[in-house]
Amino acid sequence: MRSTNFPGKAGIVPPGAIGHNRGVVDHNFAFIPPEGVLKSRLPAWTSTTVRFLAAPALGAGFAQYMLEIEPSGGTARPICVDLQHFFYVVSGSVELGIESNAPVSLTTGGFAYVPTGVSFAMKCDATAPARVLALKKRYETADGIATPAPIISQHQSMPITNHTGLEGRGFKHLLPMGDLSFDFEMNLMFFQPGVCFPAVETHIMEHGLFMLEGQGLYYLGNTWHEIWADDFIWMGSFCPQQFYPTGSSQAVYLLYKNVNRDVVL
Ligand code: UGY
Ligand code: MN
Numbered sequence: 168m169r170s171t172n173f174p175g176k177a178g179i180v181p182p183g184a185i186g187h188n189r190g191v192v193d194h195n196f197a198f199i200p201p202e203g204v205l206k207s208r209l210p211a212w213t214s215t216t217v218r219f220l221a222a223p224a225l226g227a228g229f230a231q232y233m234l235e236i237e238p239s240g241g242t243a244r245p246i247c248v249d250l251q252h253f254f255y256v257v258s259g260s261v262e263l264g265i266e267s268n269a270p271v272s273l274t275t276g277g278f279a280y281v282p283t284g285v286s287f288a289m290k291c292d293a294t295a296p297a298r299v300l301a302l303k304k305r306y307e308t309a310d311g312i313a314t315p316a317p318i319i320s321q322h323q324s325m326p327i328t329n330h331t332g333l334e335g336r337g338f339k340h341l342l343p344m345g346d347l348s349f350d351f352e353m354n355l356m357f358f359q360p361g362v363c364f365p366a367v368e369t370h371i372m373e374h375g376l377f378m379l380e381g382q383g384l385y386y387l388g389n390t391w392h393e394i395w396a397d398d399f400i401w402m403g404s405f406c407p408q409q410f411y412p413t414g415s416s417q418a419v420y421l422l423y424k425n426v427n428r429d430v431v432l
Contacts, residue, residue: 189392195403196387197225198394206235214240214291220399221375227401228425229304229351231375236261236291236299247286250303253353254279254289255341255421257379259297264288265317273319278341278353280318282306300377300421307350307428315348322355335362352424358383358412367409372424374402381418384411 175181191198199220206216214237221227241261254263256277263279264270265287273279281287283306291297306314320341327337337357342349358381367386382395386409387402394400402408412418 195406197401199399221401234299241290245286245288252281253302255300257298335359375423376400382414
């Protein structure tokens, strides 16, 4: 991924590679363009590289990462850990099996929620690679509330809703909104150009934001950042935030938000 549009040659670092870095890491937010996120591998996955985007090392209460899976790659064996997982297929297609259920095929726009302590296995299609945005988080139990059941679906089968009444906004709540058994939301947010949200938000909930489509300006803390597809933002608690979509087509991002639990004192 080039960081500028200066002319460049393969194998030669283009001019501007240093001076035009867009990334910023602050105490309660990080703006992370993809070109600087180096890859690693994971013991439990084969033919797969991982790019960590958010982790406790950054200050986040969750981990978010991009899995780049080669054809026929995937989990080396079923994974079963004491963490919840969420997956969103950014491109390509994979088969996901949860516990002993028959594997389900997920294509671009497919997603899954795997509850804590439940095993899953993922395998990429044999003909093309896949990019899967993954998130894991320790489940916060709540008295009298049972843990949620798994979910596997495609966002294309869900209607766009809009509880705000603001023209040009759209939402798909991939996890059931207001269901207290979930301790986080994953929302697709749709914006027509120029339609920002009504106020600068400053809230206790954290965000992991992955830009899927379009472009815009993101306000973080007290600075504006130009953002486009494949950029990632971590927003920590109480980070002032606003989005101003620019360009000529809709902007869409996938947003993690921890909800439904009390503060820990
Ligand atoms: O729901 C939210 O917190 C959302 N409006 N925040 C965001 O998009 N940064
Ligand atoms: Mn917010």
